[in-house]
Amino acid sequence: MLLISCPWCGPRDETEYHYGGQAHVAYPHSPADLDDRQWAEYVFYRDNTKGPFAERWMHSTGCRRWFNVLRDTVTNEVLAAYRIGEPRPEPQQAAAHAAAQAVAHAGGER
Amino acid sequence: MAEQITAGPARLRRSPLAHLEERMRAATVTGPRGVSLSEWPYITMVSLRVDPESEAAARIEKTLGAPLPRRCGDTTSAGPHTVLWLGPDEWMVVSQAEHPALTAELTEALDGDPGSVVDVSANRTTLELSGPMAREVLEKGCALDLHPRAFEPGQAVSTQVGPVPVILWQTDEAPSYRLFPRASFADYLARWLLDAIDEYARPEVT
Incomplete structure (x- = not known):
């Protein structure tokens, strides 16, 4: 069971979330100009990363917001959770970020 | 409606x-x-969605007599109403008041601005x-x-x-x-x- 920290609600069990696949897959700037192969790559082709991987999650039984999670696909460790629109943290930053978040939720959130 | x-x-x-x-x-x-x-x-419940920084939110807070809570877990109360935080722009108002009256009051406070007020008393x-x-x-x-x-x-x-x-x-x-x-x-x-x-x-x- 993963423990994922929703950027709005704090740490909750994985069962409260829905998975949404790879994050930061940009919609093509002018989709009409793509040929079939390029369109297929946009729709179906995803990275198969070994290591830190940015993916989308949705807190479906909580605040129902989509956000991004940086997860290590080798250790299954959740390195960071960040809101849509925020840049993807680097793995080293993410580790520090996760530690800071844990402290904030333990102390700051009453 | x-x-x-x-x-x-x-x-x-x-x-x-x-x-x-x-x-x-x-x-x-x-x-x-x-x-x-x-x-x-049969407790009255109204789903409320509005940008918390907007003027409409301020009008709704005035109508309810309580601020909209801004953090996960928080609630605010005033008279018969309690406002539960559901999301950064979503709340549930639980109330002893009659649901048609409360829904009408909040709809009037929203005044057509972006957002929604829906009577969900029968939902839960x-x-x-x-x-x-x-x-x-x-x-x-x-x-x-x-x-x-x-x-x-x-x-x-x-x-x-x-x-x-x-x-x-x-x-x-x-x-x-x-x-x-x-x-x-x-x-x-x-x-x-x-x-x-x-x-x-x-x-x-x-």
């Missing part, structure tokens, strides 16, 4: 847990291992779980930290109890909790809770 039914069929309505009323009453345990479960049907029912063992009962199926150091009266969160998504609101230190499951999950949740309560009616196993 759909016409509100205020007479006639309202008399014929059945709450989602009317058929379990007797069983819930019979399951009540008193004493130091006490816990009780009951349904509070309310279960009250109360007594010294209430927290232990919930802890059998809720992964949240419900210890008083982390969760206290006046806090409400949207989470899961067993496999059922609920809004869980602690109302006092007894402790008493109100659980808001969707109507179609209410029967399952009530039976789940009755099963969880069962052990406290028997001598403690040591």
